[in-house]
Amino acid sequence: MGVTDFFDPDGIAVIGASKTPGKLGNDAMTNIRSYDGDVYPVNPGSTGSVYGYEFVDSVGETDADLALCCVPSPVVPEVLEECGEAGVGAAVIFAGGFGEVDEAGREREAEVAAIAEEYDVTVLGPNTAGYCIPHLDLYGSFVPEIRDVETGGVALVAQSGGIGVTGAFQLDREEYGVSAMFGLGNRANVDFADLVPVLDDDPHTDAIAVHVEGTDDVDDAIAAFRDAETPVVMLKAGSEELGDFVGSHTGAPIQRRETYEDALAGEGVVFVDTVTELVDAARAIASAPTPDGRNVGLVTAQAGPGILVADELRERGASFPALAEETDERVTELLQGITYTENPVDTGRPLPEFGEVIDAVARDDAVDAVVVYEIYERSLGYPVEELEALADDLDKPICFTVAGPRRFEEERLEMEAAGIPTFQAPERGASAVGALLELADE
């Protein structure tokens, strides 16, 4: 028993399954259909089948070892006990109405925890949107269309299921995916300290993005973040000023961001301020090599946005080293001296030589990380071939901030496929590269 059960279930019971579209027990059934194994809709009040699966009256009649509990909170303790008696090893409890609400809810949550301990059931939630592992076609969530989310190198572990879902969909809308998404909710017995080590060992996970409000097991959580060899990006949410509202959410104790920052300084954990920064930093880290240092070679086809990117990078600790004489000569020759050939390099507009300029800067030994900005022009496109060759040859990150009409999408995705993270606004590229630079120090 343990959180690994969520990764490798041998039969799944959906307790409170329903035929009625829009009901939570129907949405969960819709999502679980892609699972390649036995699915048992459990509902004593239903007969026949839903999506081709025959209803059963009780979890005891199934061979499931994972249960998705789609029942309201008052019924949860009873259902969890039935799960325990039926030998179910892991359960997801979606319902709210526990420790986050009132004293009665806290008692009910303690009851759930006691049952989970008695029967050794690993419980995700309560009060969670669930989880998904796209590369296993496993979508243990009631959120419709979460099964649209595809596979990527970022694992999202969110204290709030809503943030997990928000982040996963945000990645999906820009054609990225996740290795896993877990919403912890009230953490009856699955907390950061349980899940992060498993994701750290997961070969599909190249970066772990976490959303933390606060946890009673803060020392264990911090140890798990610190011990992870996989880089961790953290969004610490919930200021003390919002005390009541935060407490009413996942029953989380209010913890200051500094508690985490101080304990994790220099430990390979990058702190960010927004959901967009969380997913951007995590996917940059997941797809690009870690730089050896903070020396950035910036090549921009337009000076104005280049200034914004350079400003933001400098604030995040980047240096712009002088380029080698050889690089400078090559760039000057390519640009015929008409623009700014020192680092940052400004080509004035996208030129046919733009890819060669990037090549020259990227191959300079003084450069630890390459950042490119270019407004897409159809007649020139993006220098995809040159960048693919660089990504093959060099063990340093090459990040590309795109701008322009929608038409750039195809070439953007070609760059992504080559391991070149792309970003759709100047500050997004700068912030994600800033996260990569922070890892250079570790």
Added chain:
Amino acid sequence: MGVTDFFDPDGIAVIGASKTPGKLGNDAMTNIRSYDGDVYPVNPGSTGSVYGYEFVDSVGETDADLALCCVPSPVVPEVLEECGEAGVGAAVIFAGGFGEVDEAGREREAEVAAIAEEYDVTVLGPNTAGYCIPHLDLYGSFVPEIRDVETGGVALVAQSGGIGVTGAFQLDREEYGVSAMFGLGNRANVDFADLVPVLDDDPHTDAIAVHVEGTDDVDDAIAAFRDAETPVVMLKAGSEELGDFVGSHTGAPIQRRETYEDALAGEGVVFVDTVTELVDAARAIASAPTPDGRNVGLVTAQAGPGILVADELRERGASFPALAEETDERVTELLQGITYTENPVDTGRPLPEFGEVIDAVARDDAVDAVVVYEIYERSLGYPVEELEALADDLDKPICFTVAGPRRFEEERLEMEAAGIPTFQAPERGASAVGALLELADE
């Protein structure tokens, strides 16, 4: 003569027009085709026609009063003189290679300014991507596909043409548009002080988004921003640390953001930090009413993202007032007491009653601005009808932060059409609403 000439040209000459795709003089021709008036491709080295327009040898042979100069910098003074002699009132000079480069460039720029003064030609640039006014089908720019950008209520005035183009395309990619986009470049004789008053009077412009690096006419610029009745959102770029790189761009003097902030405090100018914040704040201001105060009613279907939004709003000066007893009763009845019925209101998940909850909160007199967060669920959708009714009935901003699968797009655009600004990430909604709240104080 004056910048109004850019809005109402009577014939346009494209000097340096070309038949060769990928050439600047060809791209400019491609963009100008939608102009409903006479277009004259000027090139003594070309014969025949381009896109159906007959080449002429010289601008003197045309009746144009606007010239798009697609020639390299050494030829610009001569070409501008020909324009002046031909009675052209306004010109766009795309070429770089002037004050931003070296002493020779500075001399050439002074020559351009002198010719412009002698012949009374209003010059946009040099060193600019140009401008566009979509509602006039007027795209005076060499940037391919700038003509994809549609009409909206935001005017973008960027010191860097690259930022203007980046912002316009960023708006376009999310289905917004601009009332106008101007890249100032080196500001030979068109500066913020010339353009902002014209846009302030423009009935198509409901918010002015400006990107400022620095200008010699700082007092005039500040006066123009201050005197504008149309709200101004400002991105001040270019830190002193990047001095050389910034100077090499538009030849701009380096000015601190504080110079502008101090002079414009309390004058209806909102300062932002990124391009995304610039366009988000401007479109929120352009489409929503100005709130009377900073009291926000926040309704969220998911607590975790709601906490992020509330945290960010509070940092930007929002208050979350207690709701009236009547509102509280209505919300409690709708939610049956299962979630957080104080403000912020958390419904736990999207419910069929979600629209009614928003209605109750929005109609509370204590609330100056309404902010909604909801992860889209197909079976429920977004409460578009309820929101449309609220937007009709109430003179307060209603802003909606969307999340979820791509499927929400249709309903997102319905909300936009009703005057409800939407945002695709928690921090984007919070930041734009923060900008609206700043205007409440003016």
